[in-house]
Ligand SMILES: Nc1ncnc2c1ncn2[C@@H]1O[C@H](COP(=O)(O)OP(=O)(O)OP(=O)(O)O)[C@@H](O)[C@H]1O
């Protein structure tokens with residue numbers, strides 16, 4: 265029996281008068297990799313940020329690890345969560361951004377141990393030992409004392425992955441993790457992500473790397489204009505798309 | 520007159536000599552610039568000589584008053600006024616800056632009004648206002664608003680001494696300026712930093728103190744250094760409240776002995792010394808908070824020395 269890690273039911277999100285997400289339904293099983301693809305402006309980033317409570321949703325229900333995002337349900341009513349509760353809920357998921365967003369004023373090691381020490385309040389010594397293991401795992405065990413700006417984009421993104429993993433999340437969210445990288449740095453980041461997937465981490469990846477999606481994804485979700493157009497294994501969505509919009513998008517991306 | 524032919528330095532075209540030595544590079548020379556520099560040095564030296572040997576400066580008087588107790592007490596008071604009012608000003612300024620950036624319209628408006636008022640009225644007026652607060656509010660009390668019951672704390676004259684009025688005036692005024700400096704520093708921090716911090720589970724307080732403010736420091740420090748130095752000299756304004764700060768102490772002395780210039784020199788030397796020390800700390804702090812932002816530049820400017 266597999267458990268559901270993310271469940272979206274008619275999720276809507278608008279910025280002012282503009283509706284960005286127009287009723288998203290999605291199911292993400294624990295231990296699977298889901299790749300979100302779609303044209304620019306289709307709402308992929310917005311949906312990912314909703315999963316991590318970085319954006320409030322305006323309608324519908326979004327469950328992450330069986331918890332309702334943004335609200336608590338009591339006696340048939342939805343109560344908006346306090347900021348401190350929301351901050352705690354964010355610990356379920358780790359997030360990796362397009363532009364890395366490492367803390368530039370901290371060394372690599374300080375970046376990785378920051379949240380375990382200062383958010384979880386764990387003893388620094390234990391955290392450093394674990395962080396070293398994580399840094400070794402992403403191939404940067406010797407760069408703990410460097411500052412992010414002295415590293416290449418690929419190295420920075422691998423540190424960002426290690427930083428997210430240091431919080432022991434149940435779910436990892438990636439927003440175009442390789443699209444800000446020089447072509448020669450893309451491979452090393454995808455390798456780390458493949459290893460993570462092989463270890464059974466639940467992952468949601470917004471990406472334009474269709475080869476990666478084909479190889480690693482259990483499920484591919486094609487979004488356009490704020491709705492999910494097509495969902496299925498890569499062999500269906502990428503190799504034999506049913507919808508015109510999916511076909512049009514894929515033909516544009518592949519050429 | 521052309522002194523030397525421009526030396527062609529083939530850097531790329533010719534391959535390195537077989538010996539492995541690199542091609543000798545002749546650095547560009549600046550004869551005119553150097554000549555101007557020499558002239559300026561000579562002029563400055565002669566001016567210094569002139570000042571030092573001119574009897575009418577009364578250097579002997581300068582020396583005799585440099586460490587006089589009255590001057591030293593004045594200097595200590597000036598330093599104390601600067602440190603306390605800057606500390607309070609920075610603390611309150613940080614709160615005001617965060618309020619101003621808040622999405623809560625009440626907090627935002629309160630902060631804007633505060634900054635508008637304290638920047639818009641002369642510091643001298645504010646100082647005199649606090650000095651005369653007892654005339655407006657003879658008794659200071661804690662109580663419920665709109666005339667509810669209250670707890671008397673004491674007489675305003677006792678609670679707000681001239682020194683208290685000076686500190687209050689300087690600090691509250693400074694907070695308004697610091698608020699704007701800190702706000703610009705906070706705004707300079709990339710929005711992605713907020714996302715990253717929040718995604719790691721930080722609440723707003725952690726996000727500000729661990730991620731945003733340390734990065735804002737880099738932008739905040741240079742103008743704050745300016746503020747500290749103008750505060751150091753600006754404290755002389757408190758002499759209107761009959762507080763014997765450094766400048767006022769010098770003025771008291773020369774109004775008795777008529778050695779105006781020597782005593783102003785004494786005061787200036789102390790101001791210079793204090794400015795120098797404060798600037799030294801500024802440089803240290805700037806280096807501390809520049810970490811991770813300027814390492815590349817630093818490596819170019821100061822190459823690591825290797826032990827032979
Ligand atoms: N804070 C915001 N305020 C207003 N509009 C926004 C905001 N954030 C995003 N949008 C709009 O929402 C729409 C969807 O944005 P989103 O970033 O989710 O798209 P995306 O699918 O991730 O696109 P891309 O592939 O370019 O990253 C865009 O039209 C964008 O302009």
Ligand SMILES: [Mg+2]
Nearest residue numbers: 308309310439
């Ligand atoms: Mg996006």
